[in-house]
Amino acid sequence: MSKLKGKVALITGGSRGIGAAIAKRLAADGASVAITYAKEASAASAVVKAIELSGGKAVAIQADAADVEAVKGAVEKTVATFGRLDVLVNNAGTAIPKTFEETTLDEMDRVIDINVRGTLVATQAALKHMKPGGRIIMIGSSVGERVLVPGLVAYSVTKGAVKMFSQGLSREIGSRGITVNNVQPGPIDTDLNPAAGDWAVPQKAATALDRYGRVDEVAALVAFVAGPESSYITGANLTVDGGMNA
Numbered sequence: 001m002s003k004l005k006g007k008v009a010l011i012t013g014g015s016r017g018i019g020a021a022i023a024k025r026l027a028a029d030g031a032s033v034a035i036t037y038a039k040e041a042s043a044a045s046a047v048v049k050a051i052e053l054s055g056g057k058a059v060a061i062q063a064d065a066a067d068v069e070a071v072k073g074a075v076e077k078t079v080a081t082f083g084r085l086d087v088l089v090n091n092a093g094t095a096i097p098k099t100f101e102e103t104t105l106d107e108m109d110r111v112i113d114i115n116v117r118g119t120l121v122a123t124q125a126a127l128k129h130m131k132p133g134g135r136i137i138m139i140g141s142s143v144g145e146r147v148l149v150p151g152l153v154a155y156s157v158t159k160g161a162v163k164m165f166s167q168g169l170s171r172e173i174g175s176r177g178i179t180v181n182n183v184q185p186g187p188i189d190t191d192l193n194p195a196a197g198d199w200a201v202p203q204k205a206a207t208a209l210d211r212y213g214r215v216d217e218v219a220a221l222v223a224f225v226a227g228p229e230s231s232y233i234t235g236a237n238l239t240v241d242g243g244m245n246a
């Protein structure tokens with residue numbers, strides 16, 4: 001596979017879960033990839049090693065999405081390492097599942113800082129380096145459009161914001177030949193949202209396919225959006241949710 005040969009991708013939050021699967025998939029498609037992580041250096045270096053063992057190029061950069069300077073630094077380091085930047089995947093994100101009335105101001109700030117502010121800052125920094133053919137890809141959520149279970153109010157606010165950021169930005173930078181799209185996963189089995197346990201039961205039941213999704217099922221859509229065949233898709237919200245929002 002060489003759809004992304006010669007391209008460079010930065011995936012925020014690429015050490016585990018959906019981000020790690022995206023990093024491996026884009027590398028398999030020929031891209032050199034940089035991943036960021038906040039805490040787990042060992043998990044990040046395991047992703048880099050796996051990519052290198054498959055013949056790809058990768059680098060891990062510690063950059064908390066809530067730290068503006070670290071995020072800007074990660075973009076600069078990606079360009080310094082691989083010489084260019086073609087694809088940004090804004091994947092770093094978190095959820096603090098609890099009812100809205102129980103959610104503290106600190107928790108609201110944290111989820112907004114990582115999911116929204118981190119995405120805005122990374123995108124602004126990346127756009128300085130992007131050329132025609134560039135791809136900005138958000139990892140939003142199906143709850144950015146429809147919220148079917150309680151406990152995700154603050155989180156869904158941030159994913160709704162990511163959706164509108166994507167749509168608005170697509171209008172501003174379309175003339176540069178850069179596309180902006182929002183990939184919206186439904187329930188995907190990761191550390192953040194394990195498929196086993198009480199919390200998973202209503203989510204699984206709300207899908208048309210009656211199952212959780214796998215990280216590679218999200219990565220496949222991201223790979224398509226990152227690749228040359230998606231050239232006329234921009235400002236789109238592309239849902240990969242097993243029919244949760246059907």
Ligand code: NDP
Pocket residue numbers: 012013014015016017018019020036037038039040041043063064065066090091092093094095114139140141142184185186187188189190191192193
């Ligand atoms: P995980 O918690 O499994 O993985 C999160 C990844 O992001 C890790 O690599 C983690 O690294 C990194 N990360 C976490 N916080 C930060 C931070 N502050 N700065 C930089 N990196 C960070 O999450 P998922 O893979 O499930 O989620 C990835 C994205 O997909 C998120 O945006 C999430 O909202 C979205 N999503 C997930 C769904 C799901 O059901 N799983 C559904 C819909 C959307 P480290 O361990 O070092 O912190």
